[in-house]
Amino acid sequence: MSEKKIPDNKKRAAARNIPIKLHSIESLAALDGEGLRTVLFMQGCPARCFYCHNPDAVPRTGGKEYSPEELFAKILRFRPYYGDDGGATFSGGEPCLQAKALLPLARMLKNEHINITLDTAGAVLSDDVRALLKCTDAVLLDIKMPSDALYREKTGIPQKRVYDFLDACLSLGVKVTGRYVAVPGVNDGEDTVADVVRSLPKGIAAFEVLGFHKMGEYKYGKMGMPCPTEGIPAMSVERVERLQKVVDEIMLTEK
Ligand code: SF4
Numbered sequence: 001m002s003e004k005k006i007p008d009n010k011k012r013a014a015a016r017n018i019p020i021k022l023h024s025i026e027s028l029a030a031l032d033g034e035g036l037r038t039v040l041f042m043q044g045c046p047a048r049c050f051y052c053h054n055p056d057a058v059p060r061t062g063g064k065e066y067s068p069e070e071l072f073a074k075i076l077r078f079r080p081y082y083g084d085d086g087g088a089t090f091s092g093g094e095p096c097l098q099a100k101a102l103l104p105l106a107r108m109l110k111n112e113h114i115n116i117t118l119d120t121a122g123a124v125l126s127d128d129v130r131a132l133l134k135c136t137d138a139v140l141l142d143i144k145m146p147s148d149a150l151y152r153e154k155t156g157i158p159q160k161r162v163y164d165f166l167d168a169c170l171s172l173g174v175k176v177t178g179r180y181v182a183v184p185g186v187n188d189g190e191d192t193v194a195d196v197v198r199s200l201p202k203g204i205a206a207f208e209v210l211g212f213h214k215m216g217e218y219k220y221g222k223m224g225m226p227c228p229t230e231g232i233p234a235m236s237v238e239r240v241e242r243l244q245k246v247v248d249e250i251m252l253t254e255k
Contacts, residue, residue, distance in 0.1 A: 018100055018101040019066060019067060020040070020065065020068065020071060020101045020105065021042065021043040021044065021064070021065050022041060022042060022043060022063055022064055022065075022066060022071075023041040023042065023056065023057040023062075025038065025041070026038070026041070027074075028081060032089040032091055032140070033086075033087070033089045033115075033117035033119070033140060035082060035084070035087070036083070037082070037086050037087055037089045038074065038078055038087075038088050039088075039089040039091050040071065040089070040091065040095075041093060042057070042063075042090065042091065042094065042095045043057055043059070043060065043063025043064075043093050044057075044058070044060035044063070044092070044093050044094065044097050044098070045057065045093045045097065045121070045123070046094060046123050046124060046156075047123045047156050047157050048155065048156035049121075049156075050154050050155070050229065051212055053213070053216025053217075054092075054093070054219070055216070055223060055225065056219050056222075057092055060097075068101075068102075068104040068105035068108060069108075071105055075109065076112065076114075079112075079114070082114065086115065087109070087116060087137070088109055088115070089117040089118075089119055090102060090106075090117070090119065090120075091119035092119070094120060094121055094123055094124060095119065095120055096118070096120050096122075096123065096124035096129045096132070097123075097124055099124070099126065099128035099129045100128040102132055103128065103135070106132055106135035107135060109135075110135045115138070116135060116136050116137050116138075117138045117140060118132070118133070118138070118139045118140070120139060120140070120141060120142070120165075121141075121142045121144065121155070121157065122141050122142065122157075122161065123157045123161060123162070123165075124165075125164055125165050125168060129168075130168060133168060133172050133174055134172060137175065138174065138175045138177065139177070140179055141162070141165070141166060141169070141176055142162075142178075142179050143162065143179065143200070143207075144157070144180070144181065145187055146187055146193075147159065150186075154186065166201065166204070170201060170203045177205055177206045178206070179207075179208050179210055180193065180196065181210045182211060182235050182239070182240060182243055183212040183235065184212065184232060184233055184234075184235055184239075185232065188235065190242070190243065190246050193247060194246050194247075194250060197247050197250045197251065197255070198254065202255055204255065206251070207247050208244070208247075209243040209244045210240070211235030211236070211237065211239070212229075212232070212235045213234050213235070214234050217229060
């Protein structure tokens, strides 16, 4: 017996009923994409980055549930501040883990011409994620480690998955900015960073080096967990600037 085809409008109605689970919301944020933005920090992440500064956003349990309509209204309230560049950012945790739930919201925002930026580790790639990317204007993609071995050891993500995610973004014409958290003694060699940038396909719009910081470490204590980065110093501003120069030179001449 052949399976009965479910009409698209019924599928969309079913997706609309999936709640979006948030860790928190930030209004008028200036660091998570261009312009001023409303940032939705999603609850749940499949990665286990040893330097995660949001460990409380990693468990899939917890968080608060919202309907797409509720979040749409919250995002729209700040529309006068977004200007040409600002809008909404889906961050985390890992937003792609809830791609199916986010789709109706993304489509509502798209209809209102609100810019959507996805702040992601590229750890999940599925048909729902591809559909979400089609509604997305820009992706901030974490490129975390220089090799598959280090990726698996330090984040729990296979490196290939992230590069596949990057390929999917580029083939869909989404603007991608790579983001690289440089951690002292782990992934901060100048040659290491240069190799990472060279390993990326052409078409990436920008690549930013961010310095490892200690600001989220107190959360591990609050959660009764040992802090995996105890003893690692914060990255100096000068070192980040030096690494960014290395990156900029390659981006200018080779990308
Ligand atoms: S991807 Fe982000 S939220 Fe997830 S574990 Fe890594 S740093 Fe934390």
